[in-house]
Amino acid sequence: MAEYKIAVIPGDGVGLEVIAEGRKALEAVASVTDGLSFQxxxxxxxxxxxxxxxxLMPVDGIETLKAFDxxxxxxxxxxxxxxxxxxxxxxxPMRRSFDQGVCIRPAYLHPGVESPLAGKKAGxxxxxxxxxxTEGEYAPVGGRLYAGTAHETVVQTNxxxxxxxxxxxxxxxxxxxxxxxxxxxxxxxxxxxxxxxxGMVFWDxxxxxxxxxxxxxxxxxxxxxxxxxxxxxxxxxxxVMVASNLFADILxxxxxxxxxxxxxxxxxxxxxxxxxPSLFEPVHGAAFDIMGKGIANPLATVSAVAMMLDHFGxxxxxxxxxxxxxxxLEQRTILTVDLGGTASTSEMGDEAARLIREG
Ligand code: GGG
Numbered sequence: 001m002a003e004y005k006i007a008v009i010p011g012d013g014v015g016l017e018v019i020a021e022g023r024k025a026l027e028a029v030a031s032v033t034d035g036l037s038f039q040x041x042x043x044x045x046x047x048x049x050x051x052x053x054x055x056l057m058p059v060d061g062i063e064t065l066k067a068f069d070x071x072x073x074x075x076x077x078x079x080x081x082x083x084x085x086x087x088x089x090x091x092x093p094m095r096r097s098f099d100q101g102v103c104i105r106p107a108y109l110h111p112g113v114e115s116p117l118a119g120k121k122a123g124x125x126x127x128x129x130x131x132x133x134t135e136g137e138y139a140p141v142g143g144r145l146y147a148g149t150a151h152e153t154v155v156q157t158n159x160x161x162x163x164x165x166x167x168x169x170x171x172x173x174x175x176x177x178x179x180x181x182x183x184x185x186x187x188x189x190x191x192x193x194x195x196x197x198x199g200m201v202f203w204d205x206x207x208x209x210x211x212x213x214x215x216x217x218x219x220x221x222x223x224x225x226x227x228x229x230x231x232x233x234x235x236x237x238x239x240v241m242v243a244s245n246l247f248a249d250i251l252x253x254x255x256x257x258x259x260x261x262x263x264x265x266x267x268x269x270x271x272x273x274x275x276x277p278s279l280f281e282p283v284h285g286a287a288f289d290i291m292g293k294g295i296a297n298p299l300a301t302v303s304a305v306a307m308m309l310d311h312f313g314x315x316x317x318x319x320x321x322x323x324x325x326x327x328x329l330e331q332r333t334i335l336t337v338d339l340g341g342t343a344s345t346s347e348m349g350d351e352a353a354r355l356i357r358e359g
Pocket of ligand 1: 091282
């Protein structure tokens with residue numbers, strides 16, 4: 001009998017809309033799985049909370065979350081608050097405080113979904129991006145001097161530690177080793193080490209060291225500009241990719257759109273030592289252009305829920321949710337506007353929940 005305590009933070013914008021559907025998916029899978037249950041505690045943190053209190057979350061928010069098995073997160077961002085305030089006030093402190101150094105972002109072209117790239121068939125694009133998630137370009141290291149003067153000076157420092165770099169690269173290789181991909185196993189590392197001659201040269205060195213422990217896995221090192229071009233030209237060539245915090249964020253957005261929609265891309269922010277809660281979220285953000293309209297695609301969140309179940313070791317439940325997502329896409333009857341349909345967020349979430357129960 002497993003009861004998981006889930007902290008739910010819908011956050012902002014469409015986060016509020018899609019998280020309701022993620023909860024429906026969890027309730028649906030619990031209703032058909034003996035001994036599986038969830039206890040949800042919802043926290044109203046985010047931009048509205050900031051307007052009321054001056055903080056995106058309470059000062060003891062991180063301490064509060066430590067009592068939970070996991071976090072289900074929606075999105076953060078507000079049209080009237082600078083993005084660096086919202087991101088650094090809520091999502092990044094959780095990723096860093098809970099040492100969620102391994103971010104996993106799969107991208108798969110499902111049957112029933114059309115890629116914007118010509119001639120791509122279902123299954124042609126099938127990759128998983130490993131994103132270093134606690135340091136790199138996102139490290140809050142830097143400063144601003146002489147603001148507003150002619151010699152205004154700004155420093156923003158990238159931070160690469162051996163622990164963080166080796167951890168994400170090793171996680172990518174171990175995952176690739178386990179992954180059952182038909183046409184060979186390959187890990188692609190993406191840097192810009194011709195220009196970033198300290199941090200990213202170091203990254204390349206660590207990649208070579210870790211790769212030596214996996215001699216049966218093909219390796220490839222690309223500069224980020226080439227990797228972006230190849231993601232559009234030859235996305236089928238990628239298997240597992242590993243990159244720094246910023247680069248992998250950009251690469252995973254490209255991977256999401258070439259597999260049909262930002263609304264399909266899930267993300268797991270993993271604390272590999274299981275010392276703190278991991279966090280599961282859709283890759284997309286608050287989506288100011290469509291928030292409040294009830295038309296956001298909920299399947300990225302439903303797939304994130306499947307990743308959460310897999311992380312708990314609830315493999316059968318995770319597969320059931322993944323299968324429901326695939327069926328929902330393949331049958332093409334109830335789809336949101338990003339996939340060419342007219343369904344609302346909750347209609348598509350209801351359909352996913354129905355398919356989960358149906359099995
Ligand atoms: N659900 C993800 C989310 O809210 N994203 C907002 C965002 O700007 N994220 C930046 C990042 O993940 O690096």
